[in-house]
Amino acid sequence: MKKYLNDPKIYLISKPSVNWESIAALLNDEELPPVPESIRAGNDDSGSIIEVSARLCYMSFGRGRKDIEDFVNNLLAKGDGSVFEHVNYGFVITGVSRSLTHELVRHRAGFAYSQRSQRFVDESSSPFVIPPAIAKNANTKSEKILREAIENSTEAYNSLVIELEKTLPEKLFETQWDRRKAVRQAARAILPNATETKIFVTGNVRAWRHFIEQRGAGYADWEIRKLAINILNILAKEAPLLFGDFTINDLPDGTKTAKPKYSKI
Ligand SMILES: Cc1cc2nc3c(=O)[nH]c(=O)nc-3n(C[C@H](O)[C@H](O)[C@H](O)COP(=O)(O)OP(=O)(O)OC[C@H]3O[C@@H](n4cnc5c(N)ncnc54)[C@H](O)[C@@H]3O)c2cc1C
16 A cells, blocks of 8 residues: 655754854954854854855854844844855655655755755655645546556556666676666656655755745745744744744645745845
């Protein structure tokens, strides 16, 4: 029995932290006032990293702006986006389709990716992601058509693997492992876009903001839009100063959109 998935799972794996001792040493060495209160942003170090990097440009530690919120909002409003690149968050995302990750990896600037390989990993018992429009119509003809197509492709994948394992000439390969890889890389040709995949994505705040703005918009595909909004919810909790300007709205079709106050910083 195939496993069908409806929702992504998102694991926050890495997040920023500040070495306050080093900041104190820097300020001391530069004969600047001790760590200013403005840098302290509650339990969240992300805003502080941005303040340190922005203040370094002007050596303005301890001067101007009433607090860190005012400081970060001013940078967002001016579009001083480069300092937001110092702050990175990494997620492992599972339960998403290959069509989603094909769109995700188009986001180049400021992102790093590591994705489950269909050449190395056997896909014969992979789950599949039901596209949201079909999930909304559960138990209808459209879901039946999808499931039948998926069952057929899984069967074809397994048959191809068996056939290629029997027939691919051993002499073409240095090792058995190379041969197995060749078998899987050929058989994956018939796997559907709905095949589930897993991906580790690390991005800086400027990049995540751009991703959420593009993929949280009403014209984005429903599956990646849901992912973008779920990621926004996590990041807005982690770093409210850096993602708090996004608003989430409900659409009549039951989906949501996200829009930032400060666009493409
Ligand atoms: C709703 C929607 C529909 C889409 N449909 C299609 C489609 O039909 N076909 C298709 O091919 N793609 C499509 N895309 C993908 C889209 O064209 C972008 O590739 C993707 O959204 C990443 O955007 P980006 O290049 O701005 O992001 P990133 O690659 O993360 O880049 C961020 C920003 O950095 C700058 N930048 C990055 N690289 C360069 C560079 N090489 N030179 C100069 N500046 C650079 C740009 O300002 C860019 O906006 C679609 C995207 C969306 C949101």
